[in-house]
Amino acid sequence: MAVEPDLKIELGKQGVFVTTLNELYNWGRRNSVWPMQFGLACCAIEMIATTMARYDLARFGAEVFRPSPRQADLMIISGTVTKKMAPQVVRLYNQMAEPRYVIAMGACAISGGPFKQGYNVLKGIDRYIPVDVHIPGCPPRPEALIHAFMTLQKKIEAQPLTGEARPRHLNAEAQGEFPVPVPSAHDLEPPVNRLVWPLPVPSQGESA
Amino acid sequence: MKTSEQVLSDLQAAMPGVKISLLANPSPSAQHSLLVAAEDALRVAAYLRDQLGYDYCSNVTGVDWLDKETTEKMKTSRTVLKQVDGVEQSVEETVEETVKRIEPGYLEAVYHLFSMKHGPTDPHPPLVIRMRTGNRGDAVELPSLTPVWRSAEFQEREIFDLYGIVFRGHRDLRRLLMWDEFEDHPMRRDYMDPDDYEYEPTPHDEVLKRADQQRLQAVQGGAQ
Numbered sequence A: 001m002a003v004e005p006d007l008k009i010e011l012g013k014q015g016v017f018v019t020t021l022n023e024l025y026n027w028g029r030r031n032s033v034w035p036m037q038f039g040l041a042c043c044a045i046e047m048i049a050t051t052m053a054r055y056d057l058a059r060f061g062a063e064v065f066r067p068s069p070r071q072a073d074l075m076i077i078s079g080t081v082t083k084k085m086a087p088q089v090v091r092l093y094n095q096m097a098e099p100r101y102v103i104a105m106g107a108c109a110i111s112g113g114p115f116k117q118g119y120n121v122l123k124g125i126d127r128y129i130p131v132d133v134h135i136p137g138c139p140p141r142p143e144a145l146i147h148a149f150m151t152l153q154k155k156i157e158a159q160p161l162t163g164e165a166r167p168r169h170l171n172a173e174a175q176g177e178f179p180v181p182v183p184s185a186h187d188l189e190p191p192v193n194r195l196v197w198p199l200p201v202p203s204q205g206e207s208a
Numbered sequence B: 001m002k003t004s005e006q007v008l009s010d011l012q013a014a015m016p017g018v019k020i021s022l023l024a025n026p027s028p029s030a031q032h033s034l035l036v037a038a039e040d041a042l043r044v045a046a047y048l049r050d051q052l053g054y055d056y057c058s059n060v061t062g063v064d065w066l067d068k069e070t071t072e073k074m075k076t077s078r079t080v081l082k083q084v085d086g087v088e089q090s091v092e093e094t095v096e097e098t099v100k101r102i103e104p105g106y107l108e109a110v111y112h113l114f115s116m117k118h119g120p121t122d123p124h125p126p127l128v129i130r131m132r133t134g135n136r137g138d139a140v141e142l143p144s145l146t147p148v149w150r151s152a153e154f155q156e157r158e159i160f161d162l163y164g165i166v167f168r169g170h171r172d173l174r175r176l177l178m179w180d181e182f183e184d185h186p187m188r189r190d191y192m193d194p195d196d197y198e199y200e201p202t203p204h205d206e207v208l209k210r211a212d213q214q215r216l217q218a219v220q221g222g223a224q
């Protein structure tokens, strides 16, 4: 149950601070999302720029990029995911501790982008792991990455601690490990994880 | 300026009997290249590097030439038995026949050479040499030129990976871009990529065809 904003302000004027555990908990979580330090292609350059003085992602609580999946909360898929790299990306994701989030940054990460029909490019990392925020662009500007980051923060803020919609780390039954695709003779096996990526419905209303 | 022709005559003078020929490039750039037989390639490469100063191999790439079918109209004469005035006789007859010929395809490795020692001002224009495999199937071996130009190492690996040319004498011939378990050669012109066209938001041309195909398959598979 959230505290009514007007009441909260009124009480605040009286020197009384009220909040809920849910709010306090999510406030802490959303302001200390530490990304994992890895980049995949040209988009990574923009991600690096985002962390530098001019854009300064640290203002939003992404204080440091952690070089270990164990210490990271956020995976920014910044660039082209080749089919050779995809198993490693999924494995790294598996090694991250909950709560963990994923931003798919740029055309390549969300769909394969300019290399979509290429022989070695995965058509979107969301085929294997759940993605929280997709940002289009080739590459997305740092502002776009910051926007994605803030979108993610809003998402974290809105997560209830109990009930059906609670985050995975509070749900003992939630899937923790995602199958790592195996490289095989012609493609990755399986080519897609249907539990994560059910077949999207074509938007043009055409049916088979 | 030493042209490819001059390099060719140099080579022929230095190594009599060497199997090498000029491949003319009819475009305005006129960048002709030398076609070197596989068995002579190492010798020729060493001579180019040591005697003619081509000490830098900047680029190695592959080309896939599919089997070519040519049709040709030919006039042939043949003897046929014919009834002439009620009597059977053999008569010479000229007929036009269409002959179909299949020229076997091959894979080609192309090396771009420069001279660092002499620089671009000296008469050492960039030189292009090529080697061809016997076919696209079982005779795909070529000698590796990595022993002559070290810079060819990774690029020959790339060609091995993407075109399937096997470089004999290469020190470390493994796939470079694709994973080791992969079996195809994606830059070959008859390569078919896997069917992952199930979701194409804006399909067109070839992609539309593949997407429709896959949707059909999915529907039929679902009906069973």
Ligand code: SF4
Pocket: A041, A042, A043, A044, A078, A079, A080, A105, A106, A107, A108, A109, A113, A114, A137, A138, A139, A140
């Ligand atoms: S989306 Fe564009 S900028 Fe980003 S990795 Fe792909 S090609 Fe590079």
